[in-house]
Amino acid sequence: MYAIWKLCWSNLNNKKVQNSFMAIIIMLSALLLSTAILVINNTNQVYESMHAKVHGAHQILRLENGIHDPNQVQQWWAEQQGVAASEMMRYRYLSSLSHAGEEIPNVDLFMMDTPNGPFSVDQLLFVQGEERHAPKPGTVWIPTSLAYSKDIEVGDPIEFKTDKETFSLQVAALVVDISYCSPFATSGRIWLNGQDYSTHMASLQGNDMYMTGLRFDEYSQNHAYWESFEKFLGTPYLESVKDYESISSYYMIANQVISFIMGFLAVIMISVALHTLGFTISDGILSSYKTIGIIKSVGLSSRRVISAYVMQYTLLAMVSVIPGILLSYFFSNQIVSRSMAYLYTGGSEMKVHASAIAIGVGVAVIVIAVIFLTALLFSYKARGVEPAQAIRYGMSEKDSLRKSSRGSAWRKKLLKLDSLPMEMIIGLRGVTKNTGGSALIMLISALSTAVLVFGFLFVYSISSIHETIAKWGYDSADLSVRIDNPAKLSYEEFHKEVLLDQRVKNYSRYGDANGVLPINKGLAGEPEQDTLGILLTVAEGNYDEIGYENMKGRNPISSLEISIGVNVASSLDLKVGDLLDIYIAGEKHTLTVTGIYQAIANMSYTGRITADVIREVDPDYGATMNTIFINLQDGVSIDEFVNELHHKYGRAIWTASQATLVDEVFSQAVTILILPMSVMALLFIVITFVIIYSICRINMKKESRTYGIYKSIGMTSRQIRVSVTVGILVVSATGALIGVPLGFIGLPPLLNIILADYGIVEVPLIMKGGGITVMIPLSILTAGLGSWFASRSVQTTSPRILTVE
Known part of the structure; x- marks a missing residue:
């Protein structure tokens, strides 16, 4: 031992x-x-x-269309053993919030009439501010996701705009609201005092909406409860449900x-x-x-x-x-x-x-x-x-003969390269003589380049996501306009004064709705009903003009058609051309699937329909479609057009460019991804340097006698080091060229595997030639530095080493 x-x-x-x-x-x-x-x-x-x-809630039921009785729904769930149900909380929607004099774009706010705490489901954790059973009059509690991303602090006044008034409330507390507090979220619950809710919300047009949270002792058993619940209702549940997978996904x-x-x-x-x-x-x-x-x-x-x-x-x-x-x-x-x-x-x-x-x-x-x-x-x-061969040859006899013959073959090839500089000939000789080490250097250079290229493309694609936003399931219109005060500015007036302007290329009016899909799980003759809730985009206009894309098929153009998200298609095994039964506003429709698209929003459990589908049930639906997407003619300045609208209509409308809306959602992703991606890139650069340095040192030691010969015939240490580095640069450059296509063709499909569950089956990457070009020399330069530093031992090599022979 x-x-x-x-x-x-x-x-x-x-x-x-x-x-x-x-x-x-x-x-x-x-x-x-x-x-x-x-x-x-x-x-x-x-x-x-x-x-x-x-x-925390495993499911959140939102009753917004008056299809089911809220009290009846809450009472049934509250009576179930193994299920905790919160109070049925009333709320209204708002989509306008201002802080420090600036309106915050792209927010959907649930203005909650706060029940007295503590809550049985989705308890609020107070991060800042006084913990109370309910906010004081004139104050609100807001979620940390909204506060941190918009730099809102306790004591700050924030303004809300309805179609009737603008009112201000003071932030009394920041709370962790786990069901509406995730990164990338554009929606959040704003908790109001009951008196403020009655003053500012209850007087708005329309009816109160209701929300209740459900927490199961065993979430895996929720389907059994839902079967009983729908038997109690006598129909499928036809309102909106947000389940645990959707709640947790963005975390x-x-x-x-x-x-x-x-x-x-x-x-x-x-x-x-x-x-x-x-x-x-x-x-x-x-x-x-x-x-x-x-x-x-x-x-x-x-x-x-x-x-x-x-x-x-x-x-x-x-x-x-x-x-x-x-x-x-x-x-x-x-x-x-x-x-x-x-x-x-x-x-x-x-x-x-x-x-x-x-x-x-x-x-x-x-x-x-x-x-x-x-x-x-x-x-x-x-x-x-074998001891005898080792002592005599310093290697096996077979390897000795191979080495001799390889040297002879090399000398013949060397004569054909006499037009090249001496340093390059010597460098290439070292590369071909040590094929194992050269292959490893080529491999690590290829992998390093692939990682650097993929990392750059991924981070750049997220930071520049507005260029590919249509492939993430959103529109790609130039700007979005929302009419906040229909009493002062009707859609008809806006259409006449703005949408018919020669600078407007095209436009489309949008709304949303909830859809419920019945799922037949049982065998023929033994039906077992379940439902799948999806979020519907509703368009009065042309989806294609505003930039909505499909992976397969096309967007709907009639009241009998629908385009669906990839996860809806995979869950129900649907293809383009199939018929789909769907409940919208409590009414059953049979629509033809015309397209399938990917979308990060709502994990691709979404659909697109035309406004005509809902008008068959609700002829006045168009009155609530106050969001208009607009494309401008080429050469028209978006910023100037937006400023003109603000100057003309003031607070009656809200306007934002598409780039602003996208940045609001995805800027957090860049912040989260930059640190780990940068560290991984740095680690691969370090690995490339370390491995190539190590390989070159091994080769330098093996070839010390050869370098002694070079020195004895007059070559300087610098010339020898340059020749070694040139050979490594050639090998590394070859590997880097192999790594480039691997970086943007081989690695992205692996990322698709992860994002498929979130609704993205083909990650949209932006091929930025300049950035890729910058990434390629990094691994080559690292390889050259590794070789150069490893060759410092040549400076101590003396021609007298030859006397050992």
Whole structure:
């Protein structure tokens, strides 16, 4: 055992730089893998623990169309064993909020008549402000998602605009409202005092709407309750339902994407590390061939020689994994803290739980076990070392003959390259002579470039999402206008004065509605009814002109047609041309599916219909369609047009450009993604440098005699270093060119797997040629620097090395 340990320690001590770099590779691999697992685990844990703490709703029923009796619905659910039902809370919609004199675009507000707390479901957690049973008159509570993203603080006045008046209330508290507090949310519940609700809301046109939250002891049993509930109603439930998957989805989506990318890259990095480890062991055996032969000739068995290599790299892995795991706790905490900031209540930072410690230990064991098996596999080459051949040739006799013949063949090829500069010829000779190392450099350069290109395209595509917004399920109109005061400005007046303006290219009026799809689950003759609620976009105009896209088919143009989201299509196994039964405003319609599209909104559980569908039931529906999407003629300034509208109509309308609306929703995504994506890019650059440095140092040591010869015939150290670097740059450039298409063709489909559940089956990426061009030289430059720094040993190489021969 002492002999094995001595040999192991000798290998560790004599190759400090090489072993240090191998340790860095192992550490970074463990860091990425552990971080990926910890992020998704802690995201789920933080959300689920908070959801349990506040008795979060599993489903939220909204009764907005008067189809069912709210009191009857609430009473039935309240009487069920195993279900907690909140009070039936009344509310009205508003879509206008101003803070510090500026109107906040793209918000949908549920103006709640706050019941006396504490709530049985969806309890509010107070982050700032005085905790009370209800807001004081003249004050409101607002969710942290709205407050943090818009820089609203306790004590600030905020203004709300209805079609009759503008009124101001003071923010008395910021609350965590878990069902309406997620990142990227454009809707939120504003909690009003009952007196303020009666003064400002109850007098508005239309009827009060109602909302109740349901929490199941066993959420998996909710379908059984719903079967009983619909039997009680005598019809399917025909109003809106927001379920747990939809409530939790936007808390999870950013970290799901980050974790998937990290995990995938960790697997790549570990694979590269293992390949590098195998190359290092194989090369170490070849470079120590004579030494191993001498050791075996004096009685040390092959098993013990193999054990020395296995022990060396297992010890290296054990030492390297620990700091990687520890760093992953810090890194994962940063990512989770950013993405779950709206649930932060001001207490202590996220702590590492026992499960997180178990994950760290598990990752460490896996990485160490894989390193152990890889070292064992590649070190088996030591069994083939024959002492006599090792002492005589320094390698096997077969390899000696191959080397000689390869050198002869190389000399013949070399004569054909005499037109190239000497440095390039020498560099290419080194590349072709060390094919294993060159292949590994090409591989790591390709992977590094692919990661850099994909990372850049993904972040750039999210930050510039307004360019592809139609592919995310939204419109791509130039601007959106909402008539907030129909008493002062009717749609007919707006149409005559604005929409018929020569600068307007086209326009379309929009609204929304809820649809309920019956699902037949049972066998023929044994029907078992269930329902699926979807959000409908309703258009009075042409969907295509405003930029709504479909992946298959087309948008609806008549009252008998509908286009549906991909998750609706997959849930009901529908194709273009199929008939679809749907309840809208309590009335059943049979529509033909004309298109299927992807949409991030509502996880693609959405549909598009024309206004004529609803007018068959409600002829006056158009009076409530006060949102108009407008495209302007080419060359017309959007900003000038918007300013003109504001100057002419003042507070009677609300107007925003499409870019402004998009930025409001997706700017948070950029903030959350930039840190982890930047760190991953940096890690791959470091890995590229470390591996190429390590490979080049190995090759430099093997070729030290050759470089001694070059020096003896008059070449300077700088010329030799330049020639080595040129060869590596050629190999790295080849790998980078391979990595570019891999980055924007090979990696995005893997991301589609994660986003498919959220309604995006083909991630829209923007091919930014300039950015891609910048990414390509990064891995090449890193490879060149690794080679240049590794070749510093040439400066100490003396021609007298030749006398060894």
